[in-house]
Amino acid sequence: DILTFDMGGTSTDVALIQDARARVRRETIVGDVRVRAPSVDVRTVGAGGGSIAFVPELTKALRVGPESAGAVPGPACYMKGGEEPTVCDANVVLGYLPSDVQLGGKMQINRDASEKAVQKVADAMGIGLMEAAEGIIKIVNESMFGALRLVSVEQGYDPRDFALVGFGGAGPLHANALGILTDAWPVIVPPGPGVLCAYGDATTQVQDEAARTYLTMADDLSDAQMLKDLHELRDRAGEALRTDGIPDEEHEVSYQADLRYAGQAFQITVDFDEQELGERGVALLTEAFDAEHQQLFTFKLGDGHEILMIRAVVKAAARKIADKQLGESDSSLEDCKIHDSRFYFDGAWHSAPIYDRGRLHSGLEVPGPCVVAEMDSTTVVLPGYTAAVDAIGNLLINPNDGGV
Template identity: 55%
Template sequence: MSYRLGVDVGGTFTDLLLMDESNGESFIAKVPSTPSDPSVAVLDGIDRICRSSGVDPSGIHSVMHGTTVATNAILTRRGARVGLVTTRGYKQVLHIARSFVPGGLGGWVVFNKGELLAPLELTIEADERIGARGEVVRELDEDGVRSGLRMLREAGVEALTICLVNAYRNAAHEQRIARVAAEIMPGVPVSLSSEVVPEMQEYERAETTVVNSYVRPQVAHYVQHLQEELQRRLRPDVRLAILRSDGGLATSQSAAQAPVNMLLSGPAGGVAGAIWFCSRGGFPKVLTCDVGGTSTDVALIDDGHARVRRETRVGDIAVRAPSVDVRTVGAGGGSIAFVPELTRALRVGPESAGAVPGPAAYGHGGAQATVTDANVVLGYLPATQKLGGDFQMRHDLAAAAVQKIADAMGVSLLEAAEGIVRIANEHMYGALRLISVEQGYDPRDFALCAFGGAGPLHGNALGILMNAWPVIVPPGPGVLCAYGDATTRIKDEASRSLVRRLSEITAEEVADALEQLGDAVRASLAGQDIALDQQQVNWQADVRYQGQALLLTLEIDPAHVRAHGLGGLAMAFDAEHERQFTFSLSEAHELVGLRAIARAPRPSIADKAAEGSGLDPQAAVIGAQAIHYAGRNHEATIYDRAGLAPKRRLDGPAIVFELDSTTLILPGHHAIVDEVGNLLIRPGTQEIAA
C-alpha cells in the first residue's frame, strides 16, 4: 500500500494526517509543536501516527508540509544578515517605501517604522542604468561593484539581494553582479529581483527579493535537514513538498530557492482542504470559515478555486507574492469577554487567553471568560467531550468565569453566555461579508464550510446570518489544514510586466508573450519531475483603466487571443469592474502584466468507503445534553460522528462529537451525511438534497 502524509505546524499543535491512496482511509495525530525546531515535532508526530495506525513508515512515499519557518523568521526578526545591491541613487528604496504612514492624518505622531531587513549600512549602489524599455543607458561599473561586495563580505553578510532599476525588462546587469558575487563571496545565497519577481514597481520588487534573501538560509537549512531525516526514517526516495501561500505545492528544492512564496502556507492549507472535500461533494462555490483559538480566517472559493491576491502580508511586511485571499478577525475560542466600566457594554476579543492558561474551562489557571467558556455554559461543549481525546471541560470553572460578566452587566448567567457567543458570531459574520458582499458576491449563492477546532460550533449560526446553505462540516475539521497539505498539487508560475494600452499592442504580441511564459513555467515543473503531458497550464492578464492604479486579474488564453483579438479582454474587464464596483468607464484599457500558472495533476486518491451502520441514526447516539439557545432550554441528542453513515439525517438540536472538533446543529435545522462524509446542515424546512 502507498501512503501520503500531510503535516501542518501550528503555534500550539502540529497536526498530521496519514492517507492510504488505495482506499482513502486516513489516520490523524496531534503532537505539541516545538517552535525552536519545528522538525522535532514533525518527526515525533510521524513516529506517533505510524505507531497508532500500524503503518510501516517505509510505506509513506510523499510528505506534504505546511510550515511557518519563514513566517516566524520575519515576525521574530531572526532571519539572515542581508546585503542589498541597487542602482546608484536608489539606496533609500526600502526606507522611503511608498511614503505611507498607517493611522490616518495623525498617524505620523505615533508611527515607529520597523527595522529594515536590509539595513542601509549593508546596502551598496551599482553605477549602472537600464532604461524603461530594457535598453542599457549606462554600462555597469564592475570594479565599483567588486569593491562594494568585498565590503559586504567583511561585514558578515549571510545572504545577498540584487535589485536594479528596470531589471524586470533586462536582467543582464543583475546577472553580471551575481557572477561577481559568486567569486567574491562563494557560498552566500544570492537572490535576483529579475528571477524572484520580474515585475514593475521598484519598491515592491526590492522588498520581495530582500524578504526572500532574509528567510532563505533558515528555510533552506530546515528543508534540507527535514529531507535528510525523512529519507533516513522513511525511505530513500521519499518526496517532500512544501505548501505555498497560494494553496499549491512546491518541491523542497523550489521552496529552498524561493521561500518568499511560502510565507502564509498555514491558512492556505485549510482552504485547500475545504476545496478537496467541498468539490467532491458537489459544491464549487464555498465560503470558508476556519475558527481557531485566537482568530478566525475566512476565504472565498469560486468554481473550485480559491481567490488569490498578488500580495502577501506578514506583520508590517508586504511582498509581491501570490497568496490565498484570507481575511482574519480576532475572534476565536480563546477570545476574552469583558465589560468596560465606562460603557457597561459587553465586548469580545481581540485579546485571547491563548493555549496557556487558556479558557477557564480547561482548568489550567485561566480566570477570564472566553467564547469557549460561554459555549460550555450553554451546553454546546458537554463535559463528556474530551478535547483532542485528552482532557475534559470543567463546567464549574467556565460558569464562574462567565458569572463575572453576568454580574457586571446585571443579567443572568445564560444571558451573558449567549451574548458572548452572539458577539463572537457577529465578528466572524463581518469577516465573511468582507470577502463576499464587499467583493460583489452574493453569499446566498455559496455554501459555508466551517472547520478548525471551533468552526463547527459556530457554523450553523453563521449560516443563519449569511443565509449561505448548506453549512458544510468536512471530516476531521480540526485537522483540515493537514488534509489540505496532503491533497493539493504542485504549482508554479511565471510573470512579466508590459504596461501597454490594448490599442497599442497586437494580439500576436500578447499571444507570443503568453506562450513564452507558458514554456518557461512548463520547463520549471518539468525540472521538478512533472512530465509535460501531465501539466495543466492557464494564463492570466492584469488589466486596468489608463491612469488608474487598481488592477483586476482576468483569465486569458493565447489561442483565443490569436483567433479573436483583444476586444474580449476589454469587455471581460468592464464586466468584472461593474460586478465589483457597480460601474464601468469608457477610459482606455491598459495591459499591465501577464502570467502563466502550471499545475501538476491532482493526486490519485480513492474515495473512502462508507462507514457507519445503516440509516438509523440512533445507532450513533451516545447521550443527551441540555442546551440553551435563543432564550430557551432544549435537549440535544449527542452523536458519535464515527458511527454516522451516508444519507443519515440528524434533526436539531444535536451535538456531533469527534476527536478533533464538535459540531452544533441548532433547533429548527437538520444535518445529513453525504457520500464524501461531509455533514450538510440546512434549515429544517428545506428539502434534503438527493
C-alpha cells in the same frame, strides 16, 4: 461558489471561492509593510475559541477578543491555570461542548470552571450566567460575520448566492449560527474539519509562475502575439518543476493578465486557460475585466483596456489520497446516538442528543437541536435546522422549511 471560515483557537480566517477558485490578490499589507507577492485573499479577525471576554469598567459593554488565552493557560475548562472567560468556556456553559465526548472521550473538560469564569462577565453586567454565555457567543459570531462581509458584500457579492463552509476546531460550533446571519445555505461542515488545514497541506500542488510587464492596449494586440508571449512564460515557469523532477505531462498550466482602463490606477487580475483564449481571443480578457469591474464598482466603460502584466502559472498535477470511510449504510440515526443531552439557545434549554459522526452515513438526516461529535471538532445543529449527510460525508445544514 462558497464562503469559507476557519475558526481556530485564536483567530478566524475567511475567504471567498468562486468557480472553484480562491480569490488571489497580488499584494498584501503586513503591519505597515506592503508586500507585492501573490496570496489568497484571506481576511482575519481575532475571534477564536480562546478569545477572552471582558467588560470594560468605562463602558460596561461586553467585548470579546482580540486577546486570547491561547494554548497555555488556555480556557478555564482545560484546567491548565486559565481563569478568564473565553469563547470556549461560553460554549461549555451553553452545552454546545459536552464535557465527556471531546477527542473521542479522551479529554475531560471542567464545566464548573467554565461557569466560574463566565460568571465574572455576568456579575460585571448584572445579568444571569446563561445570558452572559449566550452574549459572548453572539458577539463572537457578529465579529466573524463582519469578516465575511469584507470578502463578500464589500466586494459586490451577496452572501445569499453562496454556500458557507465552516471548519477549524471551533468552526462547526458556530457554523449554523453564521448561516443564519449570512443567510448562506447550505452550511457545509466537511469531514475532519479540525484537521482540514493539514489535509490541504497534504494535497497542495507544487506551483511556480513567470510574469512580464506588458503595458499594451488590448485593441493593439493580436491573439497570436499574446499566445506566443504566454508560451514563453509557460516554458520559463515550468522549468522549476522540471528541476524538481516533475515531467511536463504532469504540468497543469493556466494564465493570468492584469488589466485596467487606460489612465486608471486600479487593476484587476483575470484568469484564463489556453483553450479559452483560443476560442475567444483577447476579447476574453476585456469582457472578463468589464464584468469584474461592474461587480466591484457597479459600472464598466467597455473600451480603453490596458494590459499591464501577463503571467503563466504552472502546477504539478494533484495526487489522490485515501478517502474517508463513512459509517455502516444500514445503521439508523438512533444507532449513531451516543447519549441524550441538552443545550441553551435563544433564551431556553433544548433537549439535544449527541451523535457520533463516525457512525453517520450518506442518506441520514440529523434534525436539530443536536450535537454531532467527532475526534477533532463538534458541530451544533440548532432548533429549526437539519443536517443531511452527503455521499462524501459532508454535513449539509439547511433550514427545515428549505428556505434560502
